[in-house]
Amino acid sequence: xxxxxxxxxxxxxxxxxxxxxxxxPLGAAREAEAGHPSYTxxxxxxxxxxxxxxxxxxxxxxxxxxxxxxxxxxxSRQGAKRALIEAVRVRSDQRGSGLGKRLIEWAIEEARARxxxxxxxxxxxxxxxxxxxxxxxxxxxxxIGMKLAL
Amino acid sequence: xxxxxxxxxxxxxxxxxxxxxxxxPLGAAREAEAGHPSYTxxxxxxxxxxxxxxxxxxxxxxxxxxxxxxxxxxxSRQGAKRALIEAVRVRSDQRGSGLGKRLIEWAIEEARARxxxxxxxxxxxxxxxxxxxxxxxxxxxxxIGMKLAL
Numbered sequence: 001x002x003x004x005x006x007x008x009x010x011x012x013x014x015x016x017x018x019x020x021x022x023x024x025p026l027g028a029a030r031e032a033e034a035g036h037p038s039y040t041x042x043x044x045x046x047x048x049x050x051x052x053x054x055x056x057x058x059x060x061x062x063x064x065x066x067x068x069x070x071x072x073x074x075x076s077r078q079g080a081k082r083a084l085i086e087a088v089r090v091r092s093d094q095r096g097s098g099l100g101k102r103l104i105e106w107a108i109e110e111a112r113a114r115x116x117x118x119x120x121x122x123x124x125x126x127x128x129x130x131x132x133x134x135x136x137x138x139x140x141x142x143x144i145g146m147k148l149a150l
Numbered sequence: 151x152x153x154x155x156x157x158x159x160x161x162x163x164x165x166x167x168x169x170x171x172x173x174x175p176l177g178a179a180r181e182a183e184a185g186h187p188s189y190t191x192x193x194x195x196x197x198x199x200x201x202x203x204x205x206x207x208x209x210x211x212x213x214x215x216x217x218x219x220x221x222x223x224x225x226s227r228q229g230a231k232r233a234l235i236e237a238v239r240v241r242s243d244q245r246g247s248g249l250g251k252r253l254i255e256w257a258i259e260e261a262r263a264r265x266x267x268x269x270x271x272x273x274x275x276x277x278x279x280x281x282x283x284x285x286x287x288x289x290x291x292x293x294i295g296m297k298l299a300l
Contacts, residue, residue, distance in 0.1 A: 014225070017225055018225065021225065021226055027226070030226070030227045030228070031226075031227070031228060032228045036228060036229075038228045038229035039225055039228070039229045041229055042223055042224060042225050042229030042230075042231075043225065043229075045223035045231075046223045046224065046225070049201060049223065051199060051201065052222075052223065054225070068224060068225075070220070070222050070234075072202075072220050072234070072236070073192050073195035073196045073199065073202065074192060074196065074218060074236060074237060075164070075167055075168065075171065075189055075192050075193065075196070075204070075218075075237065076171055076177070076180070076181075076236070076237045077180045077181070078180070078181060078182045078186060078188045078189070079186075079188035079189045079190075079191055079192030079193075080192070081192075081195075084220075084222070084234065086222070086224060086226070087224060087225065087226045108298065108300070111300060112300050116300060117299065117300055118297055118298065118299055118300060119297070119298045119300060120272065120295065120296065120297045120298070121295075121296050122270065122272060122293035122294065122295050122296070123293060123294050123296060124292060124293055124294075125292060125293060125294060131294060134296045135296075137298070138298055139296035139297060139298045140296065140297055140298070141294050141295070141296055142274060142275060142295065142296075142297055143272035143273060143274055143275060143294070143295025143296070143297060144272065144273050144274075144275060144281060144291050144293070144294070144295055145270065145271075145272050145291070145292065145293025145294055145295040146270065146271050146272070146273060146284045146285075146289035146290065146291055146292075146293070147268055147269070147270045147289060147290055147292055147293060148258065148268065148269045148270070148287070148288055148289045148290070149267065149268055150258070150261060150262050150266060150267055150268060150269060
């Protein structure tokens with residue numbers, strides 16, 4: 001397990017990240033070819049924003065996991081910062097190996113290092129394995145996640 | 151209803167915002183005196199971040215509502231931006247007047263104007279009125295909101 005390297009994503013990681021976003025029951029219908037210019041544009045925006053961390057997990061020289069962390073300052077809770085986790089993916093051939101746990105634990109440590117008092121995320125109601133996974137890591141399913149497509 | 155003015159919050163709005171955050175079944179135990187320096191520090195961080203909009207609703211010269219909008223770039227959904235809404239409050243004496251609907255509709259328009267394809271938020275499972283409210287505005291309760299205190 002100790003061969004996982006977590007690092008900030010570079011523009012060259014886009015194809016591997018998009019492949020993971022696409023290889024997913026919910027994501028498959030939502031993504032385009034990895035070469036689509038919209039991904040490069042979005043990457044540059046993420047990379048230029050000091051409150052964003054797009055991270056990948058590398059194993060044996062290959063990108064096998066990703067997630068995005070957003071640090072959000074706020075007035076609530078006495079001016080506390082919170083971290084939002086989005087776009088969590090583990091490459092399908094690497095699942096069940098404890099890699100997801102390592103990935104989220106890395107994100108939790110990163111959030112703590114950035115002064116956040118809370119980490120939050122939403123997970124689709126249909127992702128039952130994900131619910132059990134996050135609960136096992138100490139998250140509480142205290143909220144309802146509402147979405148509105150524009 | 152047309153007397154509601156939505157505008158970007160200024161540092162002078164902190165006391166009114168903190169009063170609304172505190173006047174809440176869940177928020178009461180979490181907040182400090184509005185003069186606490188942590189609120190000023192947090193306000194400055196929010197205000198300096200171009201991806202954050204802390205907005206207040208003013209009526210008759212008084213701040214009667216607030217919310218915070220965060221624009222989040224991402225690779226998912228073909229490089230789409232999403233907007234997160236946090237810290238939604240309507241002053242208790244103004245509830246039931248349609249003001250909350252105006253507030254969220256303003257946030258939705260702001261998110262659209264900033265190029266977001268989705269608006270999302272989480273609401274505590276205990277806030278039953280809030281669930282009905284967001285569903286009535288077209289949100290779907292498709293997700294579970296997970297939180298982990300650090």
